[in-house]
Amino acid sequence: MLTAITKMGNRICLGLDYQKDTLLNLRCKEEFFCPVCGESVLLKLGDQRIFHFAHKQGGVCRDFFENESIYHMEGKRQLYQWLLKQKIPSVLEYYDKEIQQRPDIMFQFNGRKYALEYQCSTISESIFIKRTNSYLQNGYIPIWILSSSQIHFKRKNCVSLSNFQYLFLRTTSSGKLFIPSYCPEIHQFQIVESIIPFSIKNAFAHHSLYQIKNIGLNDLLEPQINHPIDFSSWNREIDKIKLNWTIHPSRQHKSFLNEIYNSHLNLFLLPPEIGLPVPHTLYFQTSPLIWQLYFYLDIISSKNPNDFITLEDINFFLKKRIARKEIMYRTLPQLERSNPVVAILEYLFQLEQLGIITRKRETTYQLKRKIIIPKSNREIEEAKVLFYQKYQPILSI
Numbered sequence: 001m002l003t004a005i006t007k008m009g010n011r012i013c014l015g016l017d018y019q020k021d022t023l024l025n026l027r028c029k030e031e032f033f034c035p036v037c038g039e040s041v042l043l044k045l046g047d048q049r050i051f052h053f054a055h056k057q058g059g060v061c062r063d064f065f066e067n068e069s070i071y072h073m074e075g076k077r078q079l080y081q082w083l084l085k086q087k088i089p090s091v092l093e094y095y096d097k098e099i100q101q102r103p104d105i106m107f108q109f110n111g112r113k114y115a116l117e118y119q120c121s122t123i124s125e126s127i128f129i130k131r132t133n134s135y136l137q138n139g140y141i142p143i144w145i146l147s148s149s150q151i152h153f154k155r156k157n158c159v160s161l162s163n164f165q166y167l168f169l170r171t172t173s174s175g176k177l178f179i180p181s182y183c184p185e186i187h188q189f190q191i192v193e194s195i196i197p198f199s200i201k202n203a204f205a206h207h208s209l210y211q212i213k214n215i216g217l218n219d220l221l222e223p224q225i226n227h228p229i230d231f232s233s234w235n236r237e238i239d240k241i242k243l244n245w246t247i248h249p250s251r252q253h254k255s256f257l258n259e260i261y262n263s264h265l266n267l268f269l270l271p272p273e274i275g276l277p278v279p280h281t282l283y284f285q286t287s288p289l290i291w292q293l294y295f296y297l298d299i300i301s302s303k304n305p306n307d308f309i310t311l312e313d314i315n316f317f318l319k320k321r322i323a324r325k326e327i328m329y330r331t332l333p334q335l336e337r338s339n340p341v342v343a344i345l346e347y348l349f350q351l352e353q354l355g356i357i358t359r360k361r362e363t364t365y366q367l368k369r370k371i372i373i374p375k376s377n378r379e380i381e382e383a384k385v386l387f388y389q390k391y392q393p394i395l396s397i
Helices: 020-029 062-066 070-085 125-137 217-221 231-247 251-262 288-300 311-323 341-353 377-395
Strands: 003-006 011-013 040-044 052-055 090-092 105-109 112-119 140-147 152-155 158-160 177-183 188-197 202-211 308-310 357-361 364-367
Touching: 020 040, 070 090, 070 105, 070 112, 070 140, 070 177, 125 140, 152 202, 202 231, 231 251, 231 288, 231 377, 251 288, 288 311, 288 341, 308 311, 311 341, 341 357
Parallel strands: 112 140, 140 177
Antiparallel strands: 003 011, 040 052, 090 105, 105 112, 152 158, 158 202, 177 188, 188 202, 308 364, 357 364
């Protein structure tokens, strides 16, 4: 931990740039106490580790604080100094007695109170949600920043994200979604944005890198996001996961493949209109190929031209598939609104762009034409070439 109080109640914050000689002199004169549990703590001034306070053996909250890594302490120290340099009123390791929580940094900005948490280790989803909700209910805006060491890009435009990492997803005022991360070793923010999952763990994404000295808080809260997806790359990944699911199917994929078979369809002959990237498909854990195929089977395939598709149809479809655990929501506690229906409405908008449906009212659509199901490998290849030549410009997201 980086803060302690003296017997006289003075707060000592090691987030500031103290000289070692100053701290050695202070250690000779003062006793230090934990601001949370009130027990005595030691001021550690070794050459191998960052200067810090440590609980004595057996302290009440020793286990919590002593689990902090040097990476974590150094990261929150740098983020604290970054805020101070912008003249943003900030308190390092502020303990809120009312909610019994201790964000890494509490600060005020544009009349709002923020709780910044720099997270370097995995915690349970329930703890993350509990802390986030407690902040929100008590007037804080939570900002969870992930350690950059946990972000793994498999290729330039492809990232692997766990359900835990998706918890860090936040939104700009215009509705753009992103995950902020920071690395104290190279003093660099990494903003992962334009995230379009094609499977549970893997997604197309863009990442922007900023040296901490070159970025302000406004830039972190409102990053510029506008990176359209490459449809040919998307199509290649969809083809790869089709092959992988066939060779190494999970239990969920077996159910999906059985339904395709029972519907007299072929996974490799599904039309390109099924499995399209939509901006908010990350509201689902389920791959867009799966939920869009279910949407086709449950709603579109049973309709004839001029039939209507209503919001009631969509809600019934979702309720049924979720009850069967064939479609799963993603938990996104930092987003005020994360209604998966949004992703389906985006998909309907794309089908409208393709001339398959037309929008009649705000929540009512009318089928204009059937989706053509290819019957051979030659037909699917010809359909893909025609589809991407004709529609890629109007479907860019």
